[in-house]
Amino acid sequence: MVGRRFDLFAMNRAYRLAGLGVVAERSPMIAELGDRISAFLESPHIRSDFEWMLGDEIDCRHYRVTMARSNAVFRDRCTISFIDQTSQIQTERSLRREMTTDSLTGLLNREGFADLIEGIDDHAASVVLAIDIDRFGRLNSCLGSLAGDELLITVARRIKGALRGRDTLARIGGDQFGILMRIDDDRDEAQALAVRIQRTLTTPFRLTDYEIGVECSVGIAYGADEPGDIAELVRHAQFAVKRAKVSGHAESYQRQDFAIARAQFGMETALRRAIENRELRLAYQPICDLATGRIVSFEALARWTDESGRDHSPTEFIAVAEDAGLIVPLGRWAIEEAAQTLARWDARAGGPCGVNLAVNLSAIQLQRDAIAPVLQAALDSTGLSGDRFTLELTESAIVTDPDRITGTMHALKALGTTLAMDDFGTGYSNLAYLQKLPIDVLKIDRSFVTGMLADRDKVSIVRAILSLAQALGMKTTAEGIETIELAQTLTALGCTYGQGYHYARPLEADAAYAMIGR
DSSP: BBTBBBBOOOHHHHHHTTTTTTSGGHHHHHHHHHHHHHHHHHHOOSEEEEEEEEEEEEEEEEEEEEESSSSSSSSTTOEEEEOOHHHHHHHHHHHHHHTTOOOTOOOOOOHHHHHHHHTTOOOEEEEEEEEEEEHHHHHHHHOOHHHHHHHHHHHHHHHHHHSTTTTTEEEOOOEEEEEEEEOOOOTTHHHHHHHHHHHTTOOOOEEEEEEEEOOOEEEEEEEGOOOGGGGGGHHHHHHHHHHHHHHHOOOOOOOOOOOHHHHHHHHHHHHHHHHHOOEEEEEEEEEETTOOOOOEEEEEEEEEEOOTTHHHHHHHHHHHHHHTTTHHHHHHHHHHHHHHHHHHHHHHHHHHOOOOEEEEEHHHOOOOOOOOHHHHHHHHHHHHOGGGGGEEEEHHHHHHHHOOOHHHHHHHTTTOEEEEEEESSOOOOOOHHHHHHHHOOEEHHHHTTTTTTOOOHHHHHHHHHHHHHTTTTOOOEEEEEOOOHHHHHHHHHHHHEEESSOOOOOOHHHHHHHHHHH
């Protein structure tokens, strides 16, 4: 280099073929890198490496450039080498496109959508919508994967038609789509988009010979609510989808949703250990003959006090057990524990203690477990007979899989057990089931019994249930009896048994046995 004039005094054939210029005054390389070369020659550095792109974005070349001094004596000279990386970079970009694009719809996939969200500058103005296609699994199973793919492509096209020009649609799961939108100051823009999407899907889809109606559940997460980690938006929108499936309309993410979910996972872990270590216990609430006042049985109710001494509500931990797949071991434990308790009572009484035990069966437990063999094993280990047990199941359990549940009920009846339908009148009441199934007792739900004396409608409902049970040859148990007046009224109406705080709250095993003696 002389002043600001460059001389190219040696080059190889590859350099010439690259078209970087053999005459300094007309060289695109010198035009682009002249200032950088000058700065290097004027510096004390011996070597400099950097990436360089020549040309427009559409048709450009990518080089790895190395500038090095060829001789310490001549400070105004250097050697420049170029490694053409164009093919490698184009291949990497092509692979990256394939990795971030959904092959079916051509939309961004979950990874590409996450990259897009990560690159957002204005977090506060960003909103993510998660859209879950309802019934898609069933449609895909019944009509086949080709019809399912066709439906997803058409759904994507319709959703895209509802978007604004600056909104981006992606497919983030099998039947889930995600939308990144920018809002100004009005959060209602996201709700309005959700409504437009739901409306655009109301027109039936034509698949093979069928016209299929498609509905979707929409969850919304606002970037303004997530100042710390914008990448959490997708997950939070999916959390909101769960509530949207229940409510039937678009739902926004609430901070407590995540806290509740974490608490449930924590409860699941602790409950799993408690079941494995047999740290749960049963409490026993008496069921009395309304005509005589004598205790005829106890309902066994699961109770759990964790290691820290905290009592957990059965409605909470049983729901967690059902979701986590723990209801089967929990149900087996309850049957075994109830049998062992009843055997201990008989041993203390020197023979049959005069009462039976009732155990609740979960709908999921009935679907997933073989109840009759479990009960048979408990009877064999304790020497009890099946007629000492009442097994309670709900109407919803029967509706889920009538054929399987019917077989289970007949197997339990073969062991001599009594079968009771719990919470009668609150589920899917079906008189055909009542007539066909081997049900012995109808339990009238506490919602009909509580406050019955001041409500004529409740009296009418209870009277109708009692008449139905009598016509079908069944006995009845009223739950939620809290006063002697209520017990007397139910006795006069012809109810067989009663259960509630009027008689006793759930008791520990020793207290329950003592109550038998009294």
